[in-house]
Amino acid sequence: MSNELKDLRVSNDAMDDPAELQRRIADEGYLFFKRLVSPDKLWELRREMMSMIQQVGWLVAGTDPMAGIADINMRYTEGDNEYSAGYAEVYKIENFHRSAHWHEYLDIVEKMVGAPIMPHPQKVARIWFPKYTEHTTPKHQDFVHFQGSFENITCWAPIGDCPIELGGLAVIPGSHKVNRVLEHHFSLGAGGLIVDETEHDEIDPVWHSADYEAGDALFFPALTIHQALPNYTEDKLRLSLDNRYMLVGDKIAGHMLEPHGPSQLAWDDIYPGWQRDDLKYYWKDYNNPVVERDLSFSQKSFAQAIDLARGGDEHAVYALQRAVKNAKDRVDLNEAIAVLEELGVAVEY
Ligand SMILES: O=C(O)CCC(=O)C(=O)O
Ligand SMILES: [Fe+2]
Numbered sequence: 001m002s003n004e005l006k007d008l009r010v011s012n013d014a015m016d017d018p019a020e021l022q023r024r025i026a027d028e029g030y031l032f033f034k035r036l037v038s039p040d041k042l043w044e045l046r047r048e049m050m051s052m053i054q055q056v057g058w059l060v061a062g063t064d065p066m067a068g069i070a071d072i073n074m075r076y077t078e079g080d081n082e083y084s085a086g087y088a089e090v091y092k093i094e095n096f097h098r099s100a101h102w103h104e105y106l107d108i109v110e111k112m113v114g115a116p117i118m119p120h121p122q123k124v125a126r127i128w129f130p131k132y133t134e135h136t137t138p139k140h141q142d143f144v145h146f147q148g149s150f151e152n153i154t155c156w157a158p159i160g161d162c163p164i165e166l167g168g169l170a171v172i173p174g175s176h177k178v179n180r181v182l183e184h185h186f187s188l189g190a191g192g193l194i195v196d197e198t199e200h201d202e203i204d205p206v207w208h209s210a211d212y213e214a215g216d217a218l219f220f221p222a223l224t225i226h227q228a229l230p231n232y233t234e235d236k237l238r239l240s241l242d243n244r245y246m247l248v249g250d251k252i253a254g255h256m257l258e259p260h261g262p263s264q265l266a267w268d269d270i271y272p273g274w275q276r277d278d279l280k281y282y283w284k285d286y287n288n289p290v291v292e293r294d295l296s297f298s299q300k301s302f303a304q305a306i307d308l309a310r311g312g313d314e315h316a317v318y319a320l321q322r323a324v325k326n327a328k329d330r331v332d333l334n335e336a337i338a339v340l341e342e343l344g345v346a347v348e349y
Helices: 018-028 039-055 081-091 094-099 103-113 267-273 296-310 314-325 334-343
Strands: 031-033 117-119 125-128 153-158 169-171 217-221 226-228 238-247
Touching: 018 031, 018 103, 018 217, 031 103, 039 081, 039 094, 039 238, 081 125, 103 117, 103 153, 103 217, 103 238, 169 217, 296 314, 296 334, 314 334
Parallel strands: none
Antiparallel strands: 031 217, 117 238, 125 238, 153 217, 153 238, 169 226
16 A cells, blocks of 8 residues: 555645645645654653553563564554553553643644634543554544544644554545545454445545654544554554544533543543643533434444354454453443354354
């Protein structure tokens, strides 16, 4: 794929021109800035997060944590309880949450939407192992996961440098102009939902990405189609942020008021080690209307996985095995268990 990739357009020239930023994001469905934030701030955050990742045993012991050298016996991803155990420790880091509130991000989002904004309480970090590419985040629109409002803006930013082979984010410019949530299907990749852009004639499926450097940031609204590129490195973890910003007074889906699901934490588990109180439950000062999460996207994908697994699809079988092994009480797993037993596939509880 990477030989067909085009470069993202850099919008630093328009940073002080809100009208031009608004024009570009409406037209192209994304905005990309080089060094929006001083790289030193990202390197400091990287040191703190990677040191914790080393402590939980995911980096080779004795290596410089800044190099992010993964222990590839430990390849985990979202949906695995082992991923949750490590992610939870990283998720408690105060500066990780604080980074979504850095004024550089807030100021530019405010300019591109032309209104007061609030960072979603739910912050997201991705810790992506090398050569585990069936689990790479597939093509999707963010609305299926984060919901609330089409006006939400996602900010994706690597914590450190992220050259193409480490698997940064790619977007289809202009794809937001479909102006609706497209049909998503089952995928083994992170988030579990994939869209096929080639089914839609109005989308010109040309992918754009970048050799990202520390401090760079990519912004896009909830309908822009994007995916992560595979991490093809031999042994490096990809570490990145993806946070969402909403218009003050707009709707927010209930789950976005909670910590990111794979952390399996509640705020009261996260806050005790923090130095400052200003970001604890900060959203309670706003009265943004809360709407119920629509689970139909993930339920439909799970039903498809059951059908595909019946036909022997290996990714679907794996997804069901993982769902059963890591069972939470959110989905009914009886049918999945029955299918796995019919297939004579190992079921671990
Ligand atoms: O970093 C990833 O793998 C996924 C990121 C993503 O889909 C997003 O930022 O919305
Ligand atoms: Fe996304």
